Amino acid sequence: FQLPSLAAKSIKQGRHLSLVQCPIWASAAQEHCPAKHLLQDLSLGPFAAASEKSGGRGETNLSGRLDSVNLWVSLGTTHSNLHYDSRHGLLVMLRGKKHVEVFPPAEAKRVGAYPVSDPLRAHHSSAPHCCLKSRLLKDAFETHSRCLPSLRSARSFQTTLEVGDALLIPEGWWHHVHTAG
Numbered sequence: 001f002q003l004p005s006l007a008a009k010s011i012k013q014g015r016h017l018s019l020v021q022c023p024i025w026a027s028a029a030q031e032h033c034p035a036k037h038l039l040q041d042l043s044l045g046p047f048a049a050a051s052e053k054s055g056g057r058g059e060t061n062l063s064g065r066l067d068s069v070n071l072w073v074s075l076g077t078t079h080s081n082l083h084y085d086s087r088h089g090l091l092v093m094l095r096g097k098k099h100v101e102v103f104p105p106a107e108a109k110r111v112g113a114y115p116v117s118d119p120l121r122a123h124h125s126s127a128p129h130c131c132l133k134s135r136l137l138k139d140a141f142e143t144h145s146r147c148l149p150s151l152r153s154a155r156s157f158q159t160t161l162e163v164g165d166a167l168l169i170p171e172g173w174w175h176h177v178h179t180a181g
Helices: 003-012 036-041 129-136 149-153
Strands: 017-026 068-075 089-092 097-103 157-162 166-169 174-180
Touching: 097 129, 097 166, 129 174, 157 166
Parallel strands: none
Antiparallel strands: 017 068, 089 166, 097 157, 097 174
16 A cells, blocks of 8 residues: 555546544544654644653653644645534644635624534535635635525635644634645
């Protein structure tokens, strides 16, 4: 199984790949972190004080400050759906460029939030990707019937992240991310 060669083949074929929320550290159940070995190569600065190093095992005790550290990787252009998370998130750019749009929790109705009681779609929006993408990339806002009219009046903040940038996304804030290859 050769991931680099499969990735190269997929890119040549015009397909996009992404590794979504792969845990590299979690406060509970360390054995469920398939990429935890990557943590040894990351500098977590203030999140991992020298005194927190665990008894010579080369692991870092982060449980006092974090619930988890997840790795998100994409090859090519990708675009997430509009959603919110139940925990604060810190998006740190290690490589590439991302366009991000965030909406305050009060905009839930305008962004087409599904009911929290919906077991499959809670935390997600019904806003189509084409409408979200055109908002982010400053294209003419889609006017066809698939776009939510209320999305036009939704208050949001947009930014572009490049290598070394970070963005704190507070718990409950709606967001979507367009990754530029």
